[in-house]
Amino acid sequence: MGCHYAGQMPVTVLLVDDEPLVRAGLRAVLEAQPDIEVVGEAADGAAVIPLVRQLRPDVVAMDVRMPLLDGIEATRAVLRTVEDPPKILVVTTFENDEYVYEALRAGADGFLLKRARPAEIVNAIRLVAEGDSLLFPAAVRALAAEYGNGSARTALAEAALTEREAAVLRLMARGLSNAEIAGKLIVGTETVKTHVSAVLAKLGARDRTQAVIAAYESGFVAPS
Template sequence: MTEVDSMSGQGETIRVVIADDERLVRMGLRVVIDAEPDLSVVGEASDGAEVVPLVRQLRPDVVLMDVRMPGIDGIRATEQLIGGMDLPPRILVVTTFEHDDHVYDALRAGASGFLLKRARAEEMVQAVRLVARGDSLLFPAAVRDLALRHGAADGRRPAEAPGRGPVGRLTEREQQVLRLMATGLNNGEIARELVVSQETVKTHVGSVLAKLGARDRTQAVITAYESGFVLPG
């Protein structure tokens, strides 16, 4: 099933597409999002096969993506959207379990963060606003645990020389910033920790993302874990 609504005429409205195979979940998310004056649900899809063409048609700002769906799951759909669009939307994974390995795969595929289905309404709308403006929704402990579980499941160990690869191109200060990013600190908190201005931190973060080839902070943190630069656990 696919539902498409007319686009909002307000330029400031954050346009959202919901992808979930459970109709009641979609209804609940729609009620929460449409209750906000700056948010609007413009479409719904019941699986990954439907959400990909729908997103290409509607060009929403944010996609709320269920990670487990029949047919094409949320991971595959995320890969197709991130890799197949010049300006892909921000993708926020919606999941029942925070320690689901599928969540980590979705983050690796390009999702900007994840949100639990049991989250409060105010947490959901703030998460949508956060990723819409280009930030990431990081839960440091959960990402750390997922990285540890994922590496163990794949039989991988941290890199023996974490200074090599993309992380090795970072300056000492940029490496400090990346470590603090991995703990979930925002720019203001990093600035206070390093006793520098927020503008300086913003510059360092931009440089870190560029050197790592990361789309956002989430992708940079994933790279930090998988390179062995930051050790889970």
């Protein structure tokens, strides 16, 4: 599926929310951007898989709480059954919601508050589509401290990260992009990408969000 950048195809988005006004608001904000295209809408998580297969969006903006199938189960279903799945951005009312944390643990790539300003909404879609930075790391830290269950401790202990990979994971946990990590470590961006890929592989993590959650839950990085 790949990521999109300036001058290339727009980032395509599927909106999933049981409130028509929320979908309309998100659509208006996103379609005002030349590099983002809303390709479809759904009112419940139960409709997500057929639409993802039909429309092949880059990003799904997914409400957490929906009547038939909530965003957590819909996220799990997409990642389990769709080949080359889209990025999933959870849309929520409260950032300290246990549902949000469960959605992130299920494989969502980040989350967006419904009260976010238009510029924040657009930035969130672009950031998640590019996939080389972590969305709202401070909030992930707080959620991990409150809801983390410690199950990642063994996995990270057994991962045998090198010293450089450990340094990269710590910087990922702070929300730094690949370019920012490269600047901190005084290495090339491609080198950072190689280290990030190694970290994800060793942790069995789908993406940066999963790796950072494991880092916090294991105690490798302190939530404070």
